[in-house]
Amino acid sequence: MTFVRNEAGNGGAIHNRASEGNGFTATANFVLVNGLFVGNDAFSFSGGGGAIRNQSAVTGGGSAILKPTIVNAAIIGNTSVVHGGGISNSYLNGDLEPTIRNTLLWGNRADTNDSGFGNGDQIRVKTGGSVIVDHSLVEEGDAGIAGSSAFSNGTANLKADPLLEYAPRSAGNDQEIATDDDGLHPTPGSPVIGAGDNTPFQAGEVAENVATDVTGATRPNGTVDIGAYEGGQDQERTIYVDPSATGAADGTSWADADTTLQDTSNLASGPFGYATGNDEIRIAEGVYTPQKADISGSNSVHVLVLDGTRGGNVTRSTLFDGLTVTAGQADGAPADNENVGGGLYCERNASGKCSPTLQNLVFAGNTATVGGALYNNGKTGTSSPLIVNGVLTGNEATSLGGAIYNNGNGGTSRPTIFSTTIAGNTAGSSGGAMYNNGGSGGTAEPTLTNAVLWSNSAGDGSEIYNENAAASINYSIVEGGDAAITNGTAVSSGTDNLDRDPVFNGGSSAAGDDGRFATVDDSLSLASGSPALDTGTNAPFASGGAAEKVTTDITGTPRKQDLDADGMATVNIGAYESVVPEPPTAARGPVLSVTGATLAGTVNPGARETSVRFRLYPAGRSEQDTLLAADTLDGAVDGSYDSKSGCNAGRPRLLRDRVQRTGHTDPSGRWRRGGPTSATAPAV
Structure with a gap:
């Protein structure tokens, strides 16, 4: 049985009331199995119960017995302006004690107008009444139940995220509730799978004649699941977005992308x-x-x-x-x-x-x-x-x-x-x-x-x-x-x-x-x-880590490379595992053999500068780069060099420099004029 997006003053989907007087006894003891309650609302300030309201109200010496039994229900996303976003139990006198087994209560909300008056997001029990909750998943546990400690007093209850599929709309792509593609199926790994109790389905029990879940799937299948759906389905849903798509715009494929x-x-x-x-x-x-x-x-x-x-x-x-x-x-x-x-x-x-x-x-x-x-x-x-x-x-x-x-x-x-x-x-x-x-x-x-x-x-x-x-x-x-x-x-x-x-x-x-x-x-x-x-x-x-399925950096470069050649593949700090290498410096032109050029004012320790790189242009030959250590130039010939363009009588010239900071080039990455205006090298 399904109740979706109904509304009423009290009991958005069901109002179960036992009311009698003048010595008579009233009973309201329904049994509900495989119930699905989604998006129902109770809008009155007098009672509540977004999905269900159970109410005993007896006058004139009468009595009431209100003991409904709810088995394998899913009560999800219901709301009440006051009490009991999922279920409200209102007691005046009589015998009020609902029993809830193998049931999922999640995402229900009470006091939706934030008045501070309402309470019990999942269940509310008015003083004098009681509720039994066993083998159920209740969001927030006892904190989700006002007026009772039924969660902690019950047997094998859970409060973890149920990990539901949540496919497009609760009814899924076919837009029919209680079918295989519903978005409220538990996913593989959900804590509700196999966490119920098979007792209600045994001979002589309230659900002995129930052999399927709300969709018609076999139930129980081993140990019964909590909720209206049996068995986690991995729908592996992928939604597609493409602003140029001209199809159905339902996100189910590239052709029909939203x-x-x-x-x-x-x-x-x-x-x-x-x-x-x-x-x-x-x-x-x-x-x-x-x-x-x-x-x-x-x-x-x-x-x-x-x-x-x-x-x-x-x-x-x-x-x-x-x-x-x-x-x-x-x-x-x-x-x-x-x-x-x-x-x-x-x-x-x-x-x-x-x-x-x-x-x-x-x-x-x-x-x-x-x-x-x-x-x-x-x-x-x-x-x-x-x-x-x-x-x-x-x-x-x-x-x-x-x-x-x-x-x-x-x-x-x-x-x-x-x-x-x-x-x-x-x-x-x-x-x-x-x-x-x-x-x-x-x-x-x-x-x-x-x-x-x-x-x-x-x-x-x-x-x-x-x-x-x-x-x-x-x-x-x-x-x-x-x-x-x-x-x-x-x-x-x-x-x-x-x-x-x-x-x-x-x-x-x-x-x-x-x-x-x-x-x-x-x-x-x-x-x-x-x-x-x-x-x-x-x-x-690593296995078990929060990012264990992530194998690349933001550019698609594999993570965990051994970039420092120490024999251990370790991730970089930051979003990038890829590294932009220094451009290769192929040696071209003559190999110079003399040393000793002294430079002036080339290193500024305050700016974290450690060395300078020069381009040396031998006369009539192609360029050769020489990396310097601190302030000495290796490979210079006897003579003076200036930073001006042009060439003097076939002598090498110092054209440009750039600053090395902590082992890398200036952020501009470009060679520039400047640095020392001259350098000298003695003859050897």
């Missing part, structure tokens, strides 16, 4: 069409610009919104891979959060999650008042994305968090950031790279591993600003060390962190000469001699 990114994140949805669940989104090459019409409930121009506040959770199985997010501009009304998260706004409240996996993503050139690129809003729930191989550059917050703002906001924001480069972002006030706010009783505790934080700027906390918060940093490069972190010492207290120039490839464009991010010529890729080479930790990519 044409807007936000619509696709909505399609990758739970019961109500909001981004959540076990989805992979594949995005065609192209430019995706912010579209106001795409943003539900907001008139600002975030490029993308992941809204976990309705319907279901956005979990790490929701994967965004290979996306460049740019040109977002969130400068709207603060009251509606239209001024936060210029690139991505990830929100979750009411004890739910907005914690996707963001892999191989570039956030470049986005702006907002708060959180120039990314805003994670815990808001009484959890907003803790996993970020792997990310690049955040050139983003700006006019106030707080140039690249990222993590807001506990009465909930939790604990992003996990692996192998990511955060460079060149700015905040007008605080937190050039990141601002962490654990206010309103919340928690903001990001973890950064193998990360680069460099050349970010702010009035306070050039790299990180912590407000009632803390960051954990390990195997990372942070410019300025602890001095760049306001209210924290994560660099010195972490493991193997560095405050050394990461030696980027450099260049006039962040995307490199090819104009494409996530390629080896990006300005933030690493040059030879970088201290980031082979100095990360492989732990996140």
Whole structure:
């Protein structure tokens, strides 16, 4: 039996009432097996019960027996303006004791108008009544049940994420509820699989004649699953986005790809069409610009919104891979959060999650008042994305968090950031790279591993600003060390962190000469001699690590290379495993044998300069490069050399120089005039 999107004052789907007087006894003891309750609503302030209301109300000396039995139901995403988002049990007198077995209660919400009067997101039991809960999964456990400790008092109950499929709409692609493609199936690995109790299906029990689940699949199949669906199905859903597609726009193939990114994140949805669940989104090459019409409930121009506040959770199985997010501009009304998260706004409240996996993503050139690129809003729930191989550059917050703002906001924001480069972002006030706010009783505790934080700027906390918060940093490069972190010492207290120039490839464009991010010529890729080479930790990519399935860097270059030739393949720090090598210097022309030229003023230790490279042009011959150590020139012939163009009587000339800094070339990468105006070498 299915109940989807019904509404009533009390008991959005079912109102079960036993009411009698004058000495009579009333009973209301239904048995419900394989019930599916999705998106129902109770809108009255007098009772509640988004899906079910059980009510005993007896006057005049009568009595009531109200003992319904619910077996293998799925009660998901129901709401009540007051009590019992899933089930409300209202007791006046009599005998009120529902029994709930093998049932999933998840994503239900009470007190939806935030009055503070209602309670019991999953179940509410009024004083005097009771409820029995066994072998069931209840979101938040006892905390999800008001007026009872039935969760902890029951047998083999769970409160872990049920890991549901959440295919497009709860009814799936066929738009028919209670069929094989429903989005509410548990996925492989779900804790509900095999966690039920077969007793109700045995001879003489309430479900002895039930042989299937809500879809018609055999039940039980071994040990029965919790909920209305038997057996986890791996639908391996992939959703396609291509702005040039002309097909059905349902995201099921490249031909029928959706044409807007936000619509696709909505399609990758739970019961109500909001981004959540076990989805992979594949995005065609192209430019995706912010579209106001795409943003539900907001008139600002975030490029993308992941809204976990309705319907279901956005979990790490929701994967965004290979996306460049740019040109977002969130400068709207603060009251509606239209001024936060210029690139991505990830929100979750009411004890739910907005914690996707963001892999191989570039956030470049986005702006907002708060959180120039990314805003994670815990808001009484959890907003803790996993970020792997990310690049955040050139983003700006006019106030707080140039690249990222993590807001506990009465909930939790604990992003996990692996192998990511955060460079060149700015905040007008605080937190050039990141601002962490654990206010309103919340928690903001990001973890950064193998990360680069460099050349970010702010009035306070050039790299990180912590407000009632803390960051954990390990195997990372942070410019300025602890001095760049306001209210924290994560660099010195972490493991193997560095405050050394990461030696980027450099260049006039962040995307490199090819104009494409996530390629080896990006300005933030690493040059030879970088201290980031082979100095990360492989732990996140090892078996069991959070990034164990990630085998390449942001450019597609295999991770864990032995770039320092020490016999150990270790990941680099930052988003890039690829290295831009020094150009080869083939020796051409004569080999000079005399030594001894003395240079003046060529090394500036204050600028970390260690050596100078010269191009020596022998007369009438091709060029030969000679790398110098400190201030001596090997391979010069007797005579004087100047930095002017031209050639004197067939003598070699010193044309240009460039500064070597800690073993690499000047970031401009170009030979230039300058340095010493002359050099002399004595005859040998």
